[in-house]
Amino acid sequence: MPSSITIVGLGSGGEDQLTLGILKKLEAAELRFVRTADHPAVADLARRGIVFESFDSLYESLDGFEEVYEAIAAKLLDAASGSGGQAIVYAVPGHPMVAERTVQLLRKQAPGRGIALDMLGGESFLDQAFLRLGFDPIEGFQLLDASELTRETLRPRLHTVIGQVYDAFTASDVKLALMNVYPDDHPVVVGQALGVPGEERIETVPLHELDRLGSYGNLTLVYVPASDDDRLRRRSFERLHEIVGILRSPEGCPWDRAQTHASIRKNFIEETYEAIEALDNDDPDGMKEEFGDVLLQVLLHSQMEEEEGTFDVFDVLAELNDKLIFRHPHVFGGANAQDAEEALRNWEAMKAEEKRRKGVAERKSLLDGIPKDLPALPRAYKVQRKASSVGFDWPDLNGVFDKIEEELAELKEAVRSESLERQKEELGDLLFAVVNAARFVKADPEEALAGTNRKFVSRFQYIEEQLRINGRTFDETDLTEMEDWWKEAKAPK
Numbered sequence: 001m002p003s004s005i006t007i008v009g010l011g012s013g014g015e016d017q018l019t020l021g022i023l024k025k026l027e028a029a030e031l032r033f034v035r036t037a038d039h040p041a042v043a044d045l046a047r048r049g050i051v052f053e054s055f056d057s058l059y060e061s062l063d064g065f066e067e068v069y070e071a072i073a074a075k076l077l078d079a080a081s082g083s084g085g086q087a088i089v090y091a092v093p094g095h096p097m098v099a100e101r102t103v104q105l106l107r108k109q110a111p112g113r114g115i116a117l118d119m120l121g122g123e124s125f126l127d128q129a130f131l132r133l134g135f136d137p138i139e140g141f142q143l144l145d146a147s148e149l150t151r152e153t154l155r156p157r158l159h160t161v162i163g164q165v166y167d168a169f170t171a172s173d174v175k176l177a178l179m180n181v182y183p184d185d186h187p188v189v190v191g192q193a194l195g196v197p198g199e200e201r202i203e204t205v206p207l208h209e210l211d212r213l214g215s216y217g218n219l220t221l222v223y224v225p226a227s228d229d230d231r232l233r234r235r236s237f238e239r240l241h242e243i244v245g246i247l248r249s250p251e252g253c254p255w256d257r258a259q260t261h262a263s264i265r266k267n268f269i270e271e272t273y274e275a276i277e278a279l280d281n282d283d284p285d286g287m288k289e290e291f292g293d294v295l296l297q298v299l300l301h302s303q304m305e306e307e308e309g310t311f312d313v314f315d316v317l318a319e320l321n322d323k324l325i326f327r328h329p330h331v332f333g334g335a336n337a338q339d340a341e342e343a344l345r346n347w348e349a350m351k352a353e354e355k356r357r358k359g360v361a362e363r364k365s366l367l368d369g370i371p372k373d374l375p376a377l378p379r380a381y382k383v384q385r386k387a388s389s390v391g392f393d394w395p396d397l398n399g400v401f402d403k404i405e406e407e408l409a410e411l412k413e414a415v416r417s418e419s420l421e422r423q424k425e426e427l428g429d430l431l432f433a434v435v436n437a438a439r440f441v442k443a444d445p446e447e448a449l450a451g452t453n454r455k456f457v458s459r460f461q462y463i464e465e466q467l468r469i470n471g472r473t474f475d476e477t478d479l480t481e482m483e484d485w486w487k488e489a490k491a492p493k
Contacts, residue, residue: 003080003115005088007103009095009122010034012219013196015044017123025120026050029089033076035102038218039093040196052091065101065147073105080115093218095124099145099163125221126161128195132202133223135159140226146170151180156232162222165190172211174222181232182224184208189223192216241313244299248307261301268297280450326350366390378446380435388439397440404433462489 008025011017018041026032027050034042034052036059042052055075058068080088096103096119103119110117130137140158146165154160154177165171178188185206190213193199205213210222233239247256271293278286302313327350330337337343366389370382387393394400407430414426438445463485467473 003085003113004118005076005080005090005106005110005115006118006120007090007092007096007106008120009124010039010041010091010093011123012094012125012128012194013123014040015048017041017195019120019122022120022122025089026091028087030086031079031088032091033079033089034091035072035093035100036218040193040199042091069101069105072102073109076102076106077109077113077115080110081113093125095121095126097121098124098126099143125163125194125219129161129191129221129223132194132200133189133191135225146174146222149174149177151177151235154178154181156181156224156227156229159226160224162224164218165216165220165222166218167216168211168213171213171216171222175207175210178207178210178224181235182207186224189225191221191223193219194221240295240299241303244296244303245306248300248303256300259300259304261304264297264300268294268301271297280454323354326354375446377431377435377449378444380432381438381445384436384439394436394440397437400433400436400440404430404437407433459486459489462486 006025006029008022010022015023026045027048032050032052034054036056037052037054038056042054045051055068055072058071062068062071076088076090090102090106092100092103094100106117126137126143135141137159140155142153142155142158142160144153144160144162146162147170149162162174165174178186182188185208187204188207188210189202189204190210192201192215194202196219199219203213230239247253250257271290275287275290275294278290298316299313302311302316306312325332327347328343329335329350330343330346335346337346366386367383370379370386372379374382384393394403407426411423411426411430414423418426435445438448463482466485466488467477
């Protein structure tokens with residue numbers, strides 16, 4: 001007779017919640033195991049002479065739940081293999097297919113051991129949750145594991161039941177996760193031993209008190225009722241997509257409806273520069289606002305394409321997710337990267353492979369991939385880096401300095417005797433040569449010049465402040481005095 005294990009659910013309460021079929025199966029079993037004896041039905045069944053071998057000792061001897069569940073599955077499979085055809089029953093709290101990790105492990109491992117599984121469902125704790133907490137799951141419902149709760153899993157419009165809130169530490173983790181979405185005083189319901197006479201406890205507490213209750217245990221759950229309050233969704237990407245869709249709808253904003261890709265192209269550029277300014281100023285509040293403005297531009301352009309049926313912003317996210325995973329084989333694959341440079345080489349290699357797989361034609365020039373609308377300084381930097389990658393570069397910094405001196409001499413000559421157009425051309429050559437120097441000293445020229453701009457503004461504003469202190473204007477000072485103040489501004493503070 002082939003080895004087998006019958007898995008039965010004990011329900012969420014005492015023996016009254018057991019089905020007649022499960023009771024008969026337990027009575028007939030020769031070997032009975034239970035994941036934990038800490039369940040009301042176990043004591044009731046003991047009075048009928050139905051006793052179990054529990055795995056409670058594993059919870060004490062092993063470090064984590066996953067280790068416990070793996071050990072339970074292994075012991076059950078070993079017992080079935082050596083049972084000689086004896087009927088083995090494994091009892092679990094609630095329903096075998098609801099929040100039972102050991103059952104999932106057995107379903108995965110038993111076929112490889114030639115062991116058959118049979119399953120008899122019991123009343124899940126969800127049955128009692130629907131009944132005792134008074135909500136209909138068809139309205140929208142999610143069951144979440146307290147140990148894996150994250151902001152991304154929370155949906156305020158759905159009834160939410162969080163199971164396996166074993167102790168105050170777990171309750172604290174649940175509280176912190178919920179506070180990412182709900183206000184600190186949002187009411188939540190804590191249920192203990194639902195449907196168990198004399199043990200059931202249901203109380204509503206403000207969220208910030210969730211981890212300050214008197215007791216927790218295997219039968220503790222947290223319930224957050226569904227809510228249509230859009231303020232609870234203010235931190236969700238879905239809500240932002242919804243708002244932009246409303247603004248572009250016939251009932252939305254006339255200005256937003258009238259915009260096209262071309263009409264708000266300049267807004268994208270302006271908002272990006274404002275975000276960069278917030279970064280340069282190390283201004284967290286400014287960053288928070290300006291990053292949002294940049295994100296809005298992405299949403300608006302994506303919404304226009306969604307209206308045309310080409311793609312939506314979630315396609316944008318999917319493309320980005322795929323790209324990040326594919327181009328980081330040293331993180332999401334088997335490759336390695338010992339430092340940032342090697343990681344960048346992985347990125348470039350996977351980028352080329354990605355284009356090959358997509359059937360993108362190879363570029364005619366190495367420089368074709370550099371955006372033509374990129375500002376001149378960073379574009380020069382990228383052009384030079386591309387050329388350098390194939391060996392077209394100065395051998396060292398001395399050659400760059402010589403080139404800078406050559407271009408400076410040509411600019412001076414052009415200023416003395418050439419046309420304005422020629423002077424502009426020579427100035428461009430000098431700036432291009434200076435960008436080469438930036439590469440060799442491993443400094444981004446845009447960042448370097450931005451830093452100098454900030455330094456100049458700060459020192460010039462110092463001169464303005466001195467004029468205000470002295471009750472004077474620029475017309476009432478001279479270059480010598482301004483130079484003195486400039487030197488004061490430069491002096492170490």
